[in-house]
Amino acid sequence: MLASTARKTLRVTRGFVSRTKATEASLPSEADVVIVGGGSIGTSTLYHLQKQGVNAVLLEANELTSGTTWHSAGLLWQLAGMAGQMDTDVEFVQYTKQLVSETLPEETGGDWAGWQNTGAIFACSSRERQISHNRVRLLAQSMYPHIEAHDLSPDEAKEVHPLMRTDDIYGAVYIPGDGSIDPSALVRAYAKSAKKNGGRIFEKVRFFLNFFFDFECV
Ligand SMILES: Cc1cc2nc3c(=O)[nH]c(=O)nc-3n(C[C@H](O)[C@H](O)[C@H](O)COP(=O)(O)OP(=O)(O)OC[C@H]3O[C@@H](n4cnc5c(N)ncnc54)[C@H](O)[C@@H]3O)c2cc1C
Numbered sequence: 549m550l551a552s553t554a555r556k557t558l559r560v561t562r563g564f565v566s567r568t569k570a571t572e573a574s575l576p577s578e579a580d581v582v583i584v585g586g587g588s589i590g591t592s593t594l595y596h597l598q599k600q601g602v603n604a605v606l607l608e609a610n611e612l613t614s615g616t617t618w619h620s621a622g623l624l625w626q627l628a629g630m631a632g633q634m635d636t637d638v639e640f641v642q643y644t645k646q647l648v649s650e651t652l653p654e655e656t657g658g659d660w661a662g663w664q665n666t667g668a669i670f671a672c673s674s675r676e677r678q679i680s681h682n683r684v685r686l687l688a689q690s691m692y693p694h695i696e697a698h699d700l701s702p703d704e705a706k707e708v709h710p711l712m713r714t715d716d717i718y719g720a721v722y723i724p725g726d727g728s729i730d731p732s733a734l735v736r737a738y739a740k741s742a743k744k745n746g747g748r749i750f751e752k753v754r755f756f757l758n759f760f761f762d763f764e765c766v
Contacts, residue, residue: 575750579605584755587617588731591738591749598745606747609754613735622729624648625668626695630688638692648729652737659740662733668726669700669709671717681721698722 581597583590586608597604608614624645629637645663652661672678678699685697698704700722702714708722739749 575753576605576748579603579748581605582607582755585609585615586612586735586739586749586751587615588613588620588735588738589617591735591742594747594749595738595742598742598747604747606742606749607753607755608749608751611751612739612749613732617731617735620731622662622731622734623668624727624729626692626723626726627684627688627697630684635691638688638695642692642695644729645725645727648734648737652734652741655741655744656737659737660730660733661737662730663727664730665725665727667708667722667724669705669712670721670723671705671712672719672721673717675718678719678721685721696724698724 580602581604583593583597583604583606586606590606590608591612594604594606624641626641626645627638629635629641648661649663649665653659670681672681682699685699688695689697698721700708700720702717702719705712705717705720705722706714739747743749
């Protein structure tokens with residue numbers, strides 16, 4: 549949610565903290581970085597900072613993944629960025645796929661980090677739509693030949709996904725390496741790996757930025 553980078557004092561407001569899981573003793577008095585919120589962004593930030601050797605602390609008001617991360621469908625489309633010709637987006641998605649399918653399971657001793665390689669079919673209801681999708685596919689393949697992508701007829705699409713209705717489509721584009729990520733599993737994997745590298749996570753701790761820019765946690 550928010551990563552704050554100054555070295556500030558984490559002041560625990562006595563009297564309130566006993567309602568939380570964290571004890572006053574366990575909350576550190578200082579940290580280089582305080583990350584507020586244990587969703588996909590917060591835990592990813594903690595994970596990547598710990599890898600850089602930065603002393604970071606994550607505070608979560610409720611429990612990890614209790615925010616919007618929990619609702620996320622987590623779709624991973626490798627060529628999504630190509631439609632807007634954003635090759636950095638394609639690189640980010642490649643990095644995420646590698647992270648979730650290989651790196652995190654390795655780092656967590658074999659835990660599933662949420663990757664489901666379902667493949668993706670982009671159905672095209674008109675010739676223009678097919679041309680548009682194919683343009684993206686061809687452009688992507690010229691830059692990223694390792695990303696497999698196919699131009700399918702309606703019958704070929706039915707072979708890939710027999711439950712699909714194909715009598716009203718012009719064609720489809722199929723990306724076998726696409727998939728989805730279970731957001732809760734990903735957050736658990738980020739948290740586990742970050743903790744192994746010394747990252748600290750405190751649940752049931754709400755963060756406040758008071759008027760004088762001191763931090764408070766209750
Ligand atoms: C129905 C739905 C479907 C979605 N599908 C997709 C998708 O397919 N692909 C995709 O990329 N994105 C999708 N999203 C968007 C995605 O879920 C969010 O962009 C992402 O989860 C945001 O992560 P976050 O870590 O920033 O926030 P959150 O997951 O909301 O985490 C914020 C955390 O901060 C905590 N918090 C708040 N205030 C404080 C405080 N003062 N002190 C301590 N902790 C605090 C909250 O308790 C919460 O746990 C979807 C979202 C929804 C709702």
